[in-house]
Amino acid sequence: MKTKAAILWEVNTPWSVEEIELDPPKPGEVLVKIAASGMCHSDEHLMTGDLPFALPIIGGHEGAGVVQEVGEGVSWLAPGDHVVFGFIPSCGRCPSCSTGHSNLCDLGALMGLGRQIDGTARHHAKGTDLGLMCMLGTFAHHTVVNEASCIKIDKDVPLDRACLLGCGVVTGWGSAVYAAEVKPGDTVAVVGVGGIGANAIQGAKLAGAKRVIAIDPVEFKREKAMEFGATHTFSSMEEALPGIQELTWGTMANKVIMTMGVGSGEVIGSAMALAAKRGRVVVTNIHPALEYSASMSLLDLTLMEKQLVGSLFGSGNPRADIPKLIGLYREGQLDLDGLVTTEYTLDGVNDGYDAMRAGTNLRGVMKYD
Ligand SMILES: NC(=O)c1ccc[n+]([C@@H]2O[C@H](COP(=O)([O-])OP(=O)(O)OC[C@H]3O[C@@H](n4cnc5c(N)ncnc54)[C@H](O)[C@@H]3O)[C@@H](O)[C@H]2O)c1
Ligand SMILES: [Zn+2]
Ligand SMILES: [Zn+2]
Numbered sequence: 001m002k003t004k005a006a007i008l009w010e011v012n013t014p015w016s017v018e019e020i021e022l023d024p025p026k027p028g029e030v031l032v033k034i035a036a037s038g039m040c041h042s043d044e045h046l047m048t049g050d051l052p053f054a055l056p057i058i059g060g061h062e063g064a065g066v067v068q069e070v071g072e073g074v075s076w077l078a079p080g081d082h083v084v085f086g087f088i089p090s091c092g093r094c095p096s097c098s099t100g101h102s103n104l105c106d107l108g109a110l111m112g113l114g115r116q117i118d119g120t121a122r123h124h125a126k127g128t129d130l131g132l133m134c135m136l137g138t139f140a141h142h143t144v145v146n147e148a149s150c151i152k153i154d155k156d157v158p159l160d161r162a163c164l165l166g167c168g169v170v171t172g173w174g175s176a177v178y179a180a181e182v183k184p185g186d187t188v189a190v191v192g193v194g195g196i197g198a199n200a201i202q203g204a205k206l207a208g209a210k211r212v213i214a215i216d217p218v219e220f221k222r223e224k225a226m227e228f229g230a231t232h233t234f235s236s237m238e239e240a241l242p243g244i245q246e247l248t249w250g251t252m253a254n255k256v257i258m259t260m261g262v263g264s265g266e267v268i269g270s271a272m273a274l275a276a277k278r279g280r281v282v283v284t285n286i287h288p289a290l291e292y293s294a295s296m297s298l299l300d301l302t303l304m305e306k307q308l309v310g311s312l313f314g315s316g317n318p319r320a321d322i323p324k325l326i327g328l329y330r331e332g333q334l335d336l337d338g339l340v341t342t343e344y345t346l347d348g349v350n351d352g353y354d355a356m357r358a359g360t361n362l363r364g365v366m367k368y369d
Helices: 041-048 106-110 159-166 168-179 195-206 219-227 237-247 265-274 298-303 318-330 346-358
Strands: 002-008 016-022 029-038 063-070 082-085 123-125 142-146 150-153 187-191 211-215 232-234 253-258 275-283 307-310 340-344 363-367
Touching: 002 123, 002 346, 016 142, 016 346, 029 082, 029 159, 041 346, 063 142, 063 159, 082 159, 150 318, 159 168, 159 318, 159 340, 159 363, 168 195, 168 253, 168 318, 187 195, 187 237, 195 211, 195 219, 195 253, 211 219, 211 237, 219 232, 232 237, 237 265, 253 265, 265 275, 265 298, 340 346, 346 363
Parallel strands: 187 211, 187 253, 211 232, 253 275, 275 307, 340 363
Antiparallel strands: 002 016, 016 123, 029 063, 029 142, 029 363, 063 082, 082 150
16 A cells, blocks of 8 residues: 655655555554654654664654554454554563563564564565664554554544653653652652653652652743643753752752753763762663763762663553553543644654754644544
8 A cells, every 4th residue: 555654764864754655464463544643852863873773764653543454363453443552562472571571572672673573674665665663663644563562552542642652651651660760758850851751750740759850951841841740940960969959958869860852971970960879860861872981970879879770661561551551641640631742744744853953842743634
């Protein structure tokens, strides 16, 4: 069939929205009509080359839609089912999946190639096979993905909000709840208030943090942070250092969650300086693939027993966490609507990323139809 998709042909060029050829699903695969896609910063890393995935590639990994057709052997999904895509597939059988860490499923190792699990492509344009961001390619009206990437959801959940659960909400919320293990009474600092940071704030608040300190240079982001549950804001880590010292009588933040647009090894020391004794710094933001060094006081690391940990997809189990977060949304304990600043069509993909660079969107969402 023919459909429309936003393709990145070369780094540092805009997304090109064009017609593509899509093959039918093979065994274990599913054809999905995508309803909406969030615009996460990770796709921007494709464009800048910070994430060196094979090109050309269809962008987008934060999507939800309706199943149109299932390939041979797919027994638990049928046409008409509503699905959110997990940006990391989960097979349910590998050591990570079977020990409750499906965010680290072994199938994730195939993501850099952007092909189907069997190594071939279903998406083509101009006589070339196209890769898929996170094996999904949600910047498109339709896609074919493996069943391992699909999480079935109830049909009453609006798909233009559910899409955010495919990456940003689960990643941010889980960074606070699972990776940072925020406890009642904690002081938590969140560095960078985009789609991920706003959800780290929501997670920290629900986990019982006494103070949630949001740090972002953009005033609009600091205002949004307060709406999502932050108690204090600062415009930089340098400004936050004396501020948190004063607020905590020098004991500092129990948890620091890094959700800047682009990670930087040079600021790890500043993040560690915000952390308390036995405090934990969670690195959720993506650093450029070629960055190999970070600067920090290693004496401080030992003498204060500080921890520095990474977190992928919220360090949880999306098949369990996505339905759980939908439950919190239904009860009004998780805000998905307030995350969406601007809605676009697929043709607006470059406008959405311009807005991200300008700091005027918390999350842009593309709605198709
Ligand atoms: N680990 C994971 O599983 C995972 C999943 C999704 C996204 N990510 C990464 O998380 C990061 C955030 O993504 P996003 O979509 O929320 O991005 P975003 O661009 O929407 O938000 C980033 C925010 O960081 C702020 N910022 C930039 N420099 C800063 C600094 N020095 N101090 C404080 N704030 C600063 C920006 O003003 C912006 O508000 C990206 O690196 C993205 O690739 C990681
Ligand atoms: Zn993402
Ligand atoms: Zn697995």
